[in-house]
Amino acid sequence: MDNVIKKLNFTKFVYGDKQFQYANKVEYLAEGFIKYHKENFQKYFCLNESEFINKNVLDTGVGSGKHAAVLALMGANVLGIDLTEKNIEKANELKNKLNLNNLDFKVGNLMEPIDSDSNFDLISAHNWMQHAENPSKVMGNLVNKLKLNGKLYLSLYQGNTFRFLIAQIARNILNQKDYNTCESLVRFHFPGGFHQFNNYLDIYLENIFDDFFVPYCNTTSYKVVLDDAEKMGLKPITNIPKKNMNYNVDNLALRIGFIKIKEKDYKNVNLKFTTFINEFDVDEPQIKDIHDLINLNINYFKNSNDQYEKCSFCLGLYRVRAEVNKYTDIEKRFKHLKYYLEQSLDKTHWSIASANPIFQNIGKK
Numbered sequence: 558m559d560n561v562i563k564k565l566n567f568t569k570f571v572y573g574d575k576q577f578q579y580a581n582k583v584e585y586l587a588e589g590f591i592k593y594h595k596e597n598f599q600k601y602f603c604l605n606e607s608e609f610i611n612k613n614v615l616d617t618g619v620g621s622g623k624h625a626a627v628l629a630l631m632g633a634n635v636l637g638i639d640l641t642e643k644n645i646e647k648a649n650e651l652k653n654k655l656n657l658n659n660l661d662f663k664v665g666n667l668m669e670p671i672d673s674d675s676n677f678d679l680i681s682a683h684n685w686m687q688h689a690e691n692p693s694k695v696m697g698n699l700v701n702k703l704k705l706n707g708k709l710y711l712s713l714y715q716g717n718t719f720r721f722l723i724a725q726i727a728r729n730i731l732n733q734k735d736y737n738t739c740e741s742l743v744r745f746h747f748p749g750g751f752h753q754f755n756n757y758l759d760i761y762l763e764n765i766f767d768d769f770f771v772p773y774c775n776t777t778s779y780k781v782v783l784d785d786a787e788k789m790g791l792k793p794i795t796n797i798p799k800k801n802m803n804y805n806v807d808n809l810a811l812r813i814g815f816i817k818i819k820e821k822d823y824k825n826v827n828l829k830f831t832t833f834i835n836e837f838d839v840d841e842p843q844i845k846d847i848h849d850l851i852n853l854n855i856n857y858f859k860n861s862n863d864q865y866e867k868c869s870f871c872l873g874l875y876r877v878r879a880e881v882n883k884y885t886d887i888e889k890r891f892k893h894l895k896y897y898l899e900q901s902l903d904k905t906h907w908s909i910a911s912a913n914p915i916f917q918n919i920g921k922k
């Protein structure tokens with residue numbers, strides 16, 4: 558089977574068969590979720606809540622449809638598109654539960670041109686585009702269906718963050734065949750679940766599988782996205798942070814609102830947001846310090862024939878991220894990671910698939 562199709566099928570498996578089927582019980586939308594996303598949409602589309610009424614809105618990569626439902630609750634006429642039938646079934650359950658007549662869903666691969674008779678006033682892409690084979694192409698497909706003076710909201714994953722450093726180490730080790738083993742070992746590495754980390758937006762079960770297994774994980778930077786956007790006739794309408802990212806941040810979504818000021822043929826321009834940022838090749842002393850150690854770990858675990866060992870190592874890595882995710886001191890953050898990488902190579906510490914002994918020592922050094 559063609560590699561691109563294989564990857565698309567695995568994306569469907571992770572999101573359609575797994576993630577949204579066990580993660581979201583779509584019985585209701587939490588008040589806090591509605592409030593947060595109403596404010597977020599107002600901020601990035603630069604509109605008051607009343608200005609959403611009767612707007613034609615496209616929400617993309619909708620998962621179980623929760624964000625699309627918030628837009629419909631604000632009075633917009635919403636179409637939600639997602640890659641998998643199972644997610645669209647879930648999204649329709651939510652629509653029926655909430656009794657929303659101004660909300661429709663359909664299945665579609667947004668790497669392909671969007672099949673819709675009309676263009677939209679507003680288009681949203683919330684935390685999904687980086688899992689497509691080529692995010693620039695997706696952006697182009699969205700911009701093509703946006704009216705002139707229409708607005709686009711993007712929430713993307715930003716590289717040069719601790720989250721994606723951890724993800725890239727794990728992604729160099731794991732492959733699709735390790736998914737089920739990893740899933741079965743989560744409970745041993747996180748016996749208390751994920752609430753203990755007190756950061757439900759960044760540290761949660763599904764995030765492990767998003768970051769470690771979805772075939773594409775194309776991280777980016779403001780510079781790259783703004784460059785692509787300009788070539789597509791888009792102008793930013795929200796503030797762009799002046800500071801570059803660095804690794805003392807665990808994770809920070811890259812969010813921008815745009816207005817379409819020109820019709821452009823994006824297919825003939827040289828777009829940049831087509832791959833991930835290489836987290837190992839950065840001019841950052843903390844990364845340079847552990848560069849060789851990272852490679853030693855990758856080489857050892859990637860070539861290990863013991864699936865339990867390699868999955869345990871990667872879940873342990875996620876645990877390091879979870880443990881240090883609130884730190885703002887870059888040295889402290891990296892001290893833990895370095896210690897973990899050193900200890901992992903020392904086989905006497907391993908008790909595979911038991912509650913990670915390595916952590917009993919963290920902080921004591």
Ligand SMILES: C[S@@+](CC[C@H](N)C(=O)[O-])C[C@H]1O[C@@H](n2cnc3c(N)ncnc32)[C@H](O)[C@@H]1O
Binds near residue numbers: 618641665666685688
């Ligand atoms: C991380 S989830 C995000 C879901 C939702 N937007 C959110 O923020 O909670 C990624 C979603 O993108 C969808 N997706 C991935 N690739 C896609 C593609 N090529 N076309 C359409 N949807 C896609 C997946 O099926 C999944 O529902």
